[in-house]
Amino acid sequence: MNVVAGISVLLGTFIILFSELLLSIDIWAFLLTCKVRxxxxxxxxxxxxxxxxxxxxxxxxxxxDSDNSKEKFRPAYLLPDGRLERAGRAKKCSPPVSGCFSSISNGLKSVDLHKNGMLKALVIAVGDEILFGSIADQLGPSLCRKLCSIGWTVSQIAVVRNDVDSVAEEVERRKSENDMVFIYGGVGPLHSDVTVAGVAKAFGVRVAPDEEFEEYLRHLISDKCTGDRNEMAQLPEGITELLHHEKLPVPLIKCQNVIILSATNIIELDREWDCLIELTRSSGFLALVGAFVSKHLRTTLSDVETAQPLSKLGLDFPDLSIGCYRESRYGSLVISFRGKDEARVEAAAEALRKKFHPGAFNEIN
Known part of the structure; x- marks a missing residue:
């Protein structure tokens, strides 16, 4: 019995030492050099x-590979940073009522996405001035329109304070519920620019100097930098990917399924978005799915008259988004139908028309 116990102790010690050895060296270098299967x-x-x-x-x-429609992948040992290996996992959600498929992963194009898959994005604005009402957020609505134009649905627009914990809590709580998170505001050298640090905290990593990003900043603002350390070059360690484009003065920052935008106005946002779409078509940073089809009807019918038919319509067409709003309290009512299937959108609009007298609705082009 003592001999068996002794062997067990020695074996356990060997396993521990061997594990520590593997952790202290490049795993792939070990496997390839020793030809381990x-x-x-x-x-x-x-x-x-x-x-x-x-x-x-x-x-x-x-x-x-433009000559081959089937997507190809390089071996795992060619991954430039071993800390990015978790990008090979995707948590798949149960299909919603519409039967569409959503994949919560690292935001990259998933091989399992259905052709007409529904992808969700969260938009986060960072800024005390927005919350104080000092300025109006113009980037959020514009970004929503851009996402819808490529077939994505926006689950929420959130506005948070210029505070590291506020940013971190929102990103951490929502990043697993959405395929991609877009965040803007709070990027730069000011005391209120806390977005990058907040994203790092959300993923449980520290910020560390990024030499490549610092080189871009040096060419851009070298004459304005003071001191030996450029705080703007501190990026989330181990999870940051720089998205390069010749039209951008500095690369976009991508941390797994979070993209940090530096735009401060519509013109800058348009440029960053156009570059992101170009990069997507060449490298697949985002999945481009079928765009939404929409139809809008205007009517002078009252809310009371339309409430029940619209509720019934929502049950009959669960795959569509059916919304309505008034241009003024006593003005006309605008009803919108949105979905991925044009025939379904047309059918829903026609079903509503049939519930009322001819001419009750006018289509808005």
Whole structure:
């Protein structure tokens, strides 16, 4: 019995020492040098093996091959930063009522997305001045329109204070509920520019100097920098990916499924968005899905007259977004139908028309 116990202790000690050895060296260098056999999935772009329900090839290893429609991936050992291996996991949600599919992952194009998949985005504005009512947020509505134009649905627009904890709490609470989070405001060298630090805290990492980003800043504002350390070059460590485009003075910052926008006005947002879409078409940073189809009807009918038919219509067409608003309290009522299937949108509008007398609705082009 003592011999068996002794062997068990020695074996346990060996396993611990061997594990520490593996942790202290490059795992892939060890496996390749010693020719240790490993799961063949790692050679197909998989970097984090889980179950069949949450494992996908790591999009960071994707190969852009215009001659082949089938997406290809490089081996896992070519991943530039081992800390990004979790990008090979995707938590799949239960399909909503409409039967559409949503994938909550690292925000990259998922190989399992349905052709007409519904993707959700969260928009976060950082700014005390918005909350004080000193300025109006113009970027949020514009960003919503841009996301809808590529087939994404916006789950929420949130406005948070210029406070690290406020940013971190909102990002941490919402990033797993949405395929992508877009955040703007609070980016720069001022005391109120806390967005980057807040995103880092949301992911449980520290901010650290990024030499590549610092080089861009040096060329852009070198004559305005003071001291040896550029605070603006401090980015979330281990999760930051810089999205380069020749039309951007500095790259966009992407931290897993969070994209930090530096735009301060509509013109700058338009430029950053256009660059992001161009990068998406070449590298797949975002999934571009079918755009929404919409129809708008105007009527002078009262709210009381339309309330019940619209409620019934919502039950009959759960795959559509049916909204309404008044241009003024005593003005006409505008009813909107939005969805991915044009035939369904047309059918819903026609069903509403049939519930009332001819001419009750006028279509808005």
């Amino acid at each position: 490993y799961c063949s999935l790692y050679d197909q772009g998989y970097t984090s093996i889980g179950s069949i329900h949450d494992t996908v090839p790591n999009a960071l290893l994707g190969v852009n």
